[in-house]
Amino acid sequence: xxxVSQHPSWVICKxxxxxxxxxxxxxxxxxxxxxxRQFPKQSLMLMATSNEGSKATYEQGVEKDxxxxxxxxxxxxxxxxxxxxxxxxxxxxxxxxxxGRKAFFGQGTRLTVV
Amino acid sequence: xxxxxxxxxxxxxxxxxDVSMNCTSSSIFNTWLWYxxxxxxxxxxxxxxxxxxELTSNGRLTAQFGITRKDSFLNISASIPSDVGIYxxxxxxxxxxxxxxxxxxxxxxxxxxx
Numbered sequence: 134x135x136x137v138s139q140h141p142s143w144v145i146c147k148x149x150x151x152x153x154x155x156x157x158x159x160x161x162x163x164x165x166x167x168x169x170r171q172f173p174k175q176s177l178m179l180m181a182t183s184n185e186g187s188k189a190t191y192e193q194g195v196e197k198d199x200x201x202x203x204x205x206x207x208x209x210x211x212x213x214x215x216x217x218x219x220x221x222x223x224x225x226x227x228x229x230x231x232x233g234r235k236a237f238f239g240q241g242t243r244l245t246v247v
Numbered sequence: 248x249x250x251x252x253x254x255x256x257x258x259x260x261x262x263x264x265d266v267s268m269n270c271t272s273s274s275i276f277n278t279w280l281w282y283x284x285x286x287x288x289x290x291x292x293x294x295x296x297x298x299x300x301e302l303t304s305n306g307r308l309t310a311q312f313g314i315t316r317k318d319s320f321l322n323i324s325a326s327i328p329s330d331v332g333i334y335x336x337x338x339x340x341x342x343x344x345x346x347x348x349x350x351x352x353x354x355x356x357x358x359x360x361x
């Protein structure tokens with residue numbers, strides 16, 4: 134299957150700082166990527182759709198000024214958690230659709246805000 | 248919005264037993280996907296289903312897209328210890344580049360005793 138890579142795998146940051154998470158499609162191009170958040174022992178919830186060359190679209194209840202998304206190229210989307218607080222601690226996962234109507238996920242980023 | 252109900256929430260089985268889990272939706276999907284997630288990792292695609300009634304296998308895994316387009320099941324035959332993990336169903340009606348916009352079930356935690 135297609136390969137989607139996230140970086141970093143885990144990050145610890147201080148409250149009030151910003152953290153950037155990268156999502157790359159390694160062997161295919163993706164004009165659209167998706168960002169999900171997963172709290173412990175819960176399912177994945179879609180946060181936003183990242184669109185190459187245009188603004189991201191956010192799901193209801195997700196603060197666009199807090200979760201900045203940039204899709205600068207056909208293989209890279211970034212999620213920046215700004216002014217992070219402990220309640221932002223979560224597992225963030227990106228996905229990208231590939232040929233054959235399938236969606237592939239990155240390995241996820243564990244964010245801990247202290 | 249669309250809701251996915253996945254059951255059972257958890258299963259404890261002996262190695263060699265067969266496993267069955269299912270998802271139902273409040274509305275129709277045009278695609279069903281089944282993923283497996285291990286701790287600290289992103290979901291890995293197991294099977295993708297695109298047509299009502301479709302039955303697809305991937306090794307010891309078999310999944311079906313329900314005729315009503317509101318349900319899907321996943322069977323695992325002759326389970327082995329490495330089948331341990333959380334299994335998620337996911338549905339989508341998106342097309343084209345939006346194909347990663349998924350609604351997830353709550354997950355089934357599978358434990359296999361040797």
